[in-house]
Amino acid sequence: MNSYQHVSDHERFYIWQARRTGSTQVQIAKALGRHPSTISRELKRNTYARCHMYTYYWARQIVQARQVCANWQKSRKLTAELAPVITQLIRQYLSPEQVSGYLKKHHALSLSHETIYRFIYSDATRHAQLKPFLRQGGKHRRKRYGSGARASSIPNRGCITERSNEVEKKTRLGDWECDTVIGLDRKSVLVTVVDRASSADPLTW
DSSP: OOOOOOOOHHHHHHHHHHHHTTOOHHHHHHHHTOOHHHHHHHHHHSSBTTTTBOOHHHHHHHHHHHHHHHHHHHHTTSOTTTHHHHHHHHHTTOOHHHHHHHHHHHHOOOOOHHHHHHHHHTOHHHHHHHGGGSTTTTOOOOOOTTSOOOOOOOTTOOOGGGSOHHHHHTOSTTOEEEEEEEOTTSSOEEEEEEETTOOSOOEEO
């Protein structure tokens, strides 16, 4: 059985247009590759109650308002007594995901890692204090979907899976491996170049 996936904005726009042209819920579901109950649920939950009308713009507003309410409910779980506990765990270099697991295992508290991230970022002073203990340098995370592929800008780049089998054997000279390490100050850079078949020390610049 396939897991349920929320209706996207693109699907909401199609539902709105299809309803305006008289399409039935079954026809809309077939066009979108969805179950008819999914379309029925979308129409019931996100129809503007005052005029009993479903539009793309109202549906988006209703969904966003529901998400804000859900996030507020989640934030209520993070009490004043729990805040110093989370801070202390972060200072021990535990990631928010690990902190969430620790609280659930040892304190029977269900607190998502997203809530912990919001707790860290919600206060500038707290964020500055905890930033050295975060594994990603305290950068705000962003959603990957909808942002396009993060492919390298190197022209005519080749995938590592396309390299010759001879490279894997490490029997010939001239097959190089490179790696780049960027310092915490984002200014110093270390580049390492190693010949896979040579036992010589790597070259660094």
